[in-house]
Amino acid sequence: MSTTAPIPFLDLKAQQARIADDLRRRIDAVLKHCQFILGPEVQELEAALAQFCGARHCVSVSSGTDALQIAMMAEEIGRGDAVFLPAFTYTATAEVPLVLGATPVFVDVDPHTFQIDPRHLAERVAEVKAAGRLTPRAVVGVDLFGQPADWVSLRSIADANGLFLIDDLAQSFGASLHGAMLGSQADATATSFFPSKPLGAYGDGGALFTESAEKADLYRSLRTHGEGKTRYEVLRTGMNGRLDSLQAAVLLSKLTVFPAELEARERIARTYDQRLGNAVAVPRRVPDSTSAWAIYAILLPDEAARDRMQGGLREQGVPTAIYYPRPLHLQPAYSGQHDGSRLPVSESLAKRILALPIHPDLTDQDVDRICGAVLAMA
Incomplete structure (x- = not known):
């Protein structure tokens, strides 16, 4: 083979070959029971993900972007609110507050680790407070490229300013900080299972992690059109953000x-x-x-x-x-x-x-x- 034959930037085919038997078994099970949305694999996946990262509750959703949106919807973040987030990241982190009517406030990052700079975050929060035009409501820390943000410092800043703290774990599920897996460092943690992620599905998918049973119930309601205890009891304005069973089956196989x-x-x-x-x-x-x-x-x-x-x-x-x-x-x-x-x-x-x-x-x-x-x- 030529030494200039292209090296795959990402090789999902090779990975699929390694898990082929288990993957086929799990997909066939979905095709047999035909519960394609929120089937038994979804509940099994949620339990497995929560156990893996040490969070009390996991709520699977349709994408990492929807996970961020549901977390902010649950806090009623909207018009007149400021959401602080790093300028050096993917657009999904910033578009969600904008879709909800809030204003993204961009923060610089560390030049060596590329993670959000806590010192500059504190300055930006102070600037927004002094200007008086927006109400500081939330901080989104992004664990960029696989490494964790400085969650100890971010928690301190959030607590000092009464801000809801969100972990955008889209690129870093499986990372750890100070001996603990990422998933419970923030008030809410959102991750993505886009195919190129370290743990990726064969389509879109995501999850939310929380330590609060009440928040987990709220996230489940919001992901399913705001429904209550029955499908046709509508308690709030929600969205269609459910994970399908085939993607859950793929992720369960990849978790092995x-x-x-x-x-x-x-x-x-x-x-x-x-x-x-x-x-x-x-x-x-x-x-x-x-x-x-x-x-x-x-x-x-x-x-x-x-x-x-x-x-x-x-x-x-x-x-x-x-x-x-x-x-x-x-x-x-x-x-x-x-x-x-x-x-x-x-x-x-x-x-x-x-x-x-x-x-x-x-x-x-x-x-x-x-x-x-x-x-x-x-």
Whole structure:
């Protein structure tokens, strides 16, 4: 085989081959009972996910975005409210408060870990309070690229300012901080099972985690059109945010290999650290944590160097991706809500960041090729 044969950026086919028998068994069970929405696999999955991350309650939903929306709907966040969130993340985090009529307030991130900067968060909250135009209501911390945010600091800031704390765990299910799996550090935790996530379905899916039985019941009502104890008792305005049984079956099967896959991702990340750390800026580890390594992103000196690296790697069959080429506060969709503050770290990262392949089915030969190609271009 040619040494320039493309390396998969994500290899779902290889993963599927490893779980084929169990996957087929679980899908066939759904096809047999025909309970395609909120079937028995959904309840089984919710229990398994809660046990995995140490949360008391799990409510599965139709996507990570819907998980965020349900969490904010439950707090009646809307017009006139400010929701603080990092500028360097995917748009779903910011679009949800905007859809609900609230205003996203963008916060800069740490230049080394890429997580929301608690110091700047405290400054932004103080600025919004002083301006008096919006009511601070919530903070969304994003566990970016697989690593955890600084939840101890975020909790302190939220408590000091009476803010509801939401963990956007979309990229980092399976990560831990201070010896505890992520899932119970915030007032509500939302995750995604988009196919490219470390634990991904074969379509959209998501989940909410909470320590409150009352909130879990509310989330279940909101995900199903606001229904009460029966289907046609409507207690509140909700949405159609249910998880289907086939996706639950897929996720249950993938959970059987998930711990081993997390170990493989960590092993690859450490190899990248060791081989590339003297040539390019590699991710700095969040202290006393583990990462799910959804994304392994290096930093180049500037945009031109990033473009050269990406082009050179492409020629050698090494795929890359840019997460994210433009921070949210500079996106056209949010120009009317942003207060004009410069967020220099987010702006710099967008010009310099480059993601390398990281998934559990990369072979040692693949990793060696990737490292060699990066070193040759550095």
